[in-house]
Amino acid sequence: NAHERVFSGVQPTGNLHLGNYLGAIKRFVELQDRFECLYCVVDLHAITVWQDPAELKKSIREVAAAFLAAGVDGTKHIVFNQSQVSAHAELAWIFNCVARLGWLNRMTQFKEKAGKDRENASVGLYAYPNLMAADILAYRATHVPVGEDQKQHLELARDIAQKFNNDFSKSIADLGLAEKFFPQPEPLIAGPATRVMSLRDGARKMSKSEPSDASRINLTDDADQIAAKIRKAKTDPLPLPETVEEMKTRPEADNLIGIYAALADSDAAAVIAQFGGQQFSQFKQALVDLTVSKLAPITAEMKRLVADPGHIDQVLGSGAERAEAIAGETMNHVKDIVGF
Ligand code: ADP
Numbered sequence: 001n002a003h004e005r006v007f008s009g010v011q012p013t014g015n016l017h018l019g020n021y022l023g024a025i026k027r028f029v030e031l032q033d034r035f036e037c038l039y040c041v042v043d044l045h046a047i048t049v050w051q052d053p054a055e056l057k058k059s060i061r062e063v064a065a066a067f068l069a070a071g072v073d074g075t076k077h078i079v080f081n082q083s084q085v086s087a088h089a090e091l092a093w094i095f096n097c098v099a100r101l102g103w104l105n106r107m108t109q110f111k112e113k114a115g116k117d118r119e120n121a122s123v124g125l126y127a128y129p130n131l132m133a134a135d136i137l138a139y140r141a142t143h144v145p146v147g148e149d150q151k152q153h154l155e156l157a158r159d160i161a162q163k164f165n166n167d168f169s170k171s172i173a174d175l176g177l178a179e180k181f182f183p184q185p186e187p188l189i190a191g192p193a194t195r196v197m198s199l200r201d202g203a204r205k206m207s208k209s210e211p212s213d214a215s216r217i218n219l220t221d222d223a224d225q226i227a228a229k230i231r232k233a234k235t236d237p238l239p240l241p242e243t244v245e246e247m248k249t250r251p252e253a254d255n256l257i258g259i260y261a262a263l264a265d266s267d268a269a270a271v272i273a274q275f276g277g278q279q280f281s282q283f284k285q286a287l288v289d290l291t292v293s294k295l296a297p298i299t300a301e302m303k304r305l306v307a308d309p310g311h312i313d314q315v316l317g318s319g320a321e322r323a324e325a326i327a328g329e330t331m332n333h334v335k336d337i338v339g340f
């Protein structure tokens, strides 16, 4: 469908992990046949917390490499780097003036990331959801595949789209543009691993910024590292649950079963039918084998791509040109609508 467009992004902040793969990148690949897709390395988002410049440059190419290695087609679709298309920052400013302080005050991710020393958080970290709304709406994207952690931000993007359309309804009509100038972007949050949890703490999500490397499976980990982390993953002392209901009260089991189901393109019920009642040691071995078989080819391809930065830069450059053509057109309209 020509009017259905997907936008999503991943921050180049190092330590790409299994949660990023199952919650985002694997989905990116699956959506390519149904939608026109834009997949963005969101470096403007990354600097909302301090990034070492040399590391950032490396991470940008690494995220692009992960997209391509997982099977994103950078020729048919658009793979690019956010800072190379000026519309993101321009539209974010306009959205800073549309979104309300009260809306941003409700964002739980800011509270988590700012921590106790909130006075010392960057203004960018606070305004992050407005930039995310700009990322999506600059392309008037209709669908956004993300993990559950981004659900609240996506709702804010919908509110911003609606308020912009309402605030400027007269101007939009005078210019002869569609009444719903910005569409309401739909989240695509589905499947058994929309929130992959830490392997060390069932109450925290697997995250790039978690200090403990044992808490996550990195996309750069080798088979031995994956095996060691899964064997040490926290579980309760019982055998594997025998029903989906039982699984829901056992967070560690739920997490490992969810990971297995997502990697196997299956679901929790099928995994329980196969492994329910067995010991975790047995199941963990099967999970190691499955994880290694799915990730090893991606890791190897990432390594190959990262060794050839010229190719990655060429993909990103071509992507930025094509992204610019779409976002530039939106910005021309937006400037007219606002009265610039
Ligand atoms: P992180 O939160 O690790 O810094 P990003 O913010 O760059 O990662 O998120 C990139 C994508 O990966 C987003 O779509 C996000 O929803 C998804 N994602 C991040 N962590 C997880 C997780 N633990 N489980 C599922 N999806 C995740």
Ligand code: NA
Pocket (backbone or CB within 6 Å): 149
């Ligand atoms: Na995130």
